Amino acid sequence: MSTDTTTASELRMDPSSSRPPARRGNPWAPSLHGVGLMTSIELRRRRPTTKGYIFYGILFALVAAICILAAVFTQADRSSANFELVLILVLGVGMLIAPSLSATSINGDSGEGVLAPLQMSHLTAGDIAFGKVIASWLVSVIALVALSPFLIYTYLSSGWHLGEVAMTIGAILFTVLAFTAVGLAWSSLAARAVASVSLAHLTTGVFLIGTLVAFAIGGALVTEDTGERDRYIDYEQLTPDAQAALEEAYTTGDYSTLDAADYPCVDSEWAYTVTHTDQIAWILLLNPAVMVIETAPIVDPETWEKDGRAAPGTFALLHQQISDARLGPVEGEATRWVYDECDDLFGSGAEAAEMTEEEMEAQWAADEAAAAEREQQLANLPRNPWPALGVLAVLFLGSMTIVVRRLRVPYKKLRSGTRVA
Amino acid sequence: MTTTIEAEAPPYAAIAVQGVARSFGDVRAVDNATLTVPAGSVTALIGPNGCGKTTLMLMLAGLLRPDEGTISVAGHDPRTDAAAVRAAIGWMPDQLGSWDNLTCLQTLTLMGQAYRVNKADARARGEHLLGRVHLEEFAHRPARVLSRGQKQRLSLARALVHDPQVLLLDEPANGLDPRSRIELRDLVRELAGEGRAVLISSHVLAELDEMVDGAVFMSKGRTMGDEAAAMVAEARTKYRVDALDRDALIAALRSSSVPLEETDTGVILRIDGDDNAADALAWIVGKGVRVHRFGPVGSALEQTYMAMNEERR
Ligand SMILES: Nc1ncnc2c1ncn2[C@@H]1O[C@H](COP(=O)(O)OP(=O)(O)O)[C@@H](O)[C@H]1O
Numbered sequence: 001m002s003t004d005t006t007t008a009s010e011l012r013m014d015p016s017s018s019r020p021p022a023r024r025g026n027p028w029a030p031s032l033h034g035v036g037l038m039t040s041i042e043l044r045r046r047r048p049t050t051k052g053y054i055f056y057g058i059l060f061a062l063v064a065a066i067c068i069l070a071a072v073f074t075q076a077d078r079s080s081a082n083f084e085l086v087l088i089l090v091l092g093v094g095m096l097i098a099p100s101l102s103a104t105s106i107n108g109d110s111g112e113g114v115l116a117p118l119q120m121s122h123l124t125a126g127d128i129a130f131g132k133v134i135a136s137w138l139v140s141v142i143a144l145v146a147l148s149p150f151l152i153y154t155y156l157s158s159g160w161h162l163g164e165v166a167m168t169i170g171a172i173l174f175t176v177l178a179f180t181a182v183g184l185a186w187s188s189l190a191a192r193a194v195a196s197v198s199l200a201h202l203t204t205g206v207f208l209i210g211t212l213v214a215f216a217i218g219g220a221l222v223t224e225d226t227g228e229r230d231r232y233i234d235y236e237q238l239t240p241d242a243q244a245a246l247e248e249a250y251t252t253g254d255y256s257t258l259d260a261a262d263y264p265c266v267d268s269e270w271a272y273t274v275t276h277t278d279q280i281a282w283i284l285l286l287n288p289a290v291m292v293i294e295t296a297p298i299v300d301p302e303t304w305e306k307d308g309r310a311a312p313g314t315f316a317l318l319h320q321q322i323s324d325a326r327l328g329p330v331e332g333e334a335t336r337w338v339y340d341e342c343d344d345l346f347g348s349g350a351e352a353a354e355m356t357e358e359e360m361e362a363q364w365a366a367d368e369a370a371a372a373e374r375e376q377q378l379a380n381l382p383r384n385p386w387p388a389l390g391v392l393a394v395l396f397l398g399s400m401t402i403v404v405r406r407l408r409v410p411y412k413k414l415r416s417g418t419r420v421a
Numbered sequence: 422m423t424t425t426i427e428a429e430a431p432p433y434a435a436i437a438v439q440g441v442a443r444s445f446g447d448v449r450a451v452d453n454a455t456l457t458v459p460a461g462s463v464t465a466l467i468g469p470n471g472c473g474k475t476t477l478m479l480m481l482a483g484l485l486r487p488d489e490g491t492i493s494v495a496g497h498d499p500r501t502d503a504a505a506v507r508a509a510i511g512w513m514p515d516q517l518g519s520w521d522n523l524t525c526l527q528t529l530t531l532m533g534q535a536y537r538v539n540k541a542d543a544r545a546r547g548e549h550l551l552g553r554v555h556l557e558e559f560a561h562r563p564a565r566v567l568s569r570g571q572k573q574r575l576s577l578a579r580a581l582v583h584d585p586q587v588l589l590l591d592e593p594a595n596g597l598d599p600r601s602r603i604e605l606r607d608l609v610r611e612l613a614g615e616g617r618a619v620l621i622s623s624h625v626l627a628e629l630d631e632m633v634d635g636a637v638f639m640s641k642g643r644t645m646g647d648e649a650a651a652m653v654a655e656a657r658t659k660y661r662v663d664a665l666d667r668d669a670l671i672a673a674l675r676s677s678s679v680p681l682e683e684t685d686t687g688v689i690l691r692i693d694g695d696d697n698a699a700d701a702l703a704w705i706v707g708k709g710v711r712v713h714r715f716g717p718v719g720s721a722l723e724q725t726y727m728a729m730n731e732e733r734r
């Protein structure tokens with residue numbers, strides 16, 4: 001049985017064999033077939049164990065309990081609060097599960113010795129990277145599907161339109177996808193799963209909480225002092241007679257009997273600060289949760305009923321807060337009336353003090369109108385999810401670039417402290 | 422039989438390695454490796470733990486970039502055509518890894534699909550390979566229930582899903598029971614018979630002896646070239662002869678001034694080839710010596726391995 005086989009093409013193992021197509025170079029780009037296959041491999045092999053199912057079951061029960069409690073304790077009329085709560089839970093669960101899974105995906109596989117055989121196959125680095133990120137991300141999509149009964153039920157009374165729901169859920173899923181990719185990148189960089197999982201959650205924390213902290217700290221930098229002076233009558237120096245006369249005047253409201261000379265005035269200076277949040281609102285806008293809120297529909301505090309909406313819910317109120325930060329302090333608010341007791345009693349203010357009931361009511365109405373106008377302005381300020389969306393897109397693409405580069409073989413450098421196999 | 426095959430035509434060198442080196446930090450895992458593996462033959466890679474066998478195989482497989490030297494696998498250069506190199510190779514790693522909750526057949530089918538074989542073909546091939554490594558009864562059981570030796574065989578089957586021309590087997594006999602070792606030996610010979618080039622690293626030298634056509638010895642990251650080959654060839658000419666009357670045997674040989682090495686029970690002679698061995702036995706028996714044992718001395722590879730390690734000391 002001597003073989004005079006000298007060319008590779010003649011080699012055949014058995015009739016049932018089919019040689020894979022020839023390849024050239026060292027491609028890395030993902031392909032539809034490769035990504036699909038890798039995703040299905042990952043989903044099958046990461047099927048939860050019994051313990052995993054128990055964990056997911058508890059998580060689901062917890063979330064379901066929150067939803068049911070919220071539904072029970074809110075009044076029956078139109079309200080978007082519950083729907084928004086479910087959306088936040090979907091975001092929270094997604095951000096918790098998907099990055100945890102992806103963060104053990106590469107170093108875990110490599111430790112188990114199942115990564116290198118895949119790298120040997122026709123799957124490219126891109127196939128493996130995108131297959132893994134999609135498989136982990138799909139788990140949070142499954143969580144969304146599991147919560148969909150609550151989502152649909154609360155949606156019915158939320159006053160949201162279907163297109164708006166799709167947009168916000170899209171934003172949530174994109175956020176989860178970006179952080180899943182970040183988790184995967186950490187797992188391609190760190191040798192140990194503990195390290196990559198903590199780094200993944202740390203990154204999530206930096207964006208969710210760190211931006212709020214940075215916003216608060218940044219607030220101190222854009223705060224300026226505006227001096228405010230008050231003037232009071234110096235009670236310490238009043239003669240008992242003058243004091244009695246003043247008390248009398250306060251009860252009658254007739255100050256004309258008092259002699260200004262009897263009442264010495266003191267100045268007191270207060271530090272009064274204005275924070276120009278408009279200069280640092282962009283930090284707030286980088287927060288993914290803020291971004292999700294910023295994709296929610298605008299609810300006008302005046303016309304919501306006519307518009308067929310529910311009363312401004314959590315998201316709408318938070319949008320007002322965010323808008324308040326974006327717009328900064330009201331122009332001219334720094335000239336808030338300085339309290340001057342002496343002037344009120346004896347100067348030009350004396351007339352103001354004698355405002356009639358109608359005049360005072362008009363004044364209040366004007367104040368109220370100004371506040372309502374401000375609220376209108378805040379509520380209707382165009383939404384701005386773009387900074388966070390941009391950052392998430394950069395995170396996603398950057399992470400995937402890292403992963404693809406780290407998965408390409410032949411390796412030049414290994415993750416320190418690891419072997420190929 | 423393991424006689425060196427006289428090549429009529431220059432054999433197609435499926436693997437050609439020249440002066441390859443690779444360091445990890447300041448550990449020089451492979452210092453200078455040079456070897457060729459012709460198509461249709463089995464070459465052993467032998468050396469003590471940590472001498473760089475796995476690292477060399479990783480570089481051949483296109484998983485690790487060499488610092489120096491040139492490699493050609495199935496006519497492709499891993500520096501420019503790493504994908505072609507990987508596609509030509511069936512690699513059985515020394516680290517056992519399997520997808521625990523997938524069945525053996527699913528594993529092989531998915532792996533075949535990863536090589537772009539369509540699903541039906543990949544499944545058929547998976548079934549065929551499970552038969553070849555005697556794991557048919559585990560086809561539909563999850564890989565986690567397999568014993569170490571069975572995982573080893575699944576790993577070998579996995580290396581064959583894409584019908585590769587070159588096989589790199591990293592310590593495939595580890596953890597195999599004696600019967601499986603013999604089956605492995607036969608399978609490896611069969612695979613070489615189909616025209617594949619096989620490079621196999623192992624510690625079980627006695628087993629290797631009967632399946633390899635050539636051997637490459639490695640020590641401290643270096644391949645020992647011709648001197649080791651000469652030592653193996655020399656070791657293969659050694660015959661042990663034991664007689665009931667040891668002194669009579671020695672006297673008979675001495676009288677004809679045959680060079681010999683004395684042992685406790687007889688002598689060791691150098692005989693080149695089967696014909697000469699038959700003649701030598703007939704001659705000794707003709708001298709009236711009652712020979713009760715006549716045959717090659719143990720494992721040639723083991724002798725060489727031991728001799729080399731002695732040299733190192
Ligand atoms: N990834 C790695 N990082 C650091 N050192 C390594 C790595 N891989 C191998 N080595 C070292 O290189 C040497 C050769 O290792 P290896 O090729 O695994 O030996 P063998 O397979 O012959 O037992 C050993 O000293 C080992 O410690």
Ligand SMILES: [Mg+2]
Nearest residue numbers: 474475515591
């Ligand atoms: Mg090894």
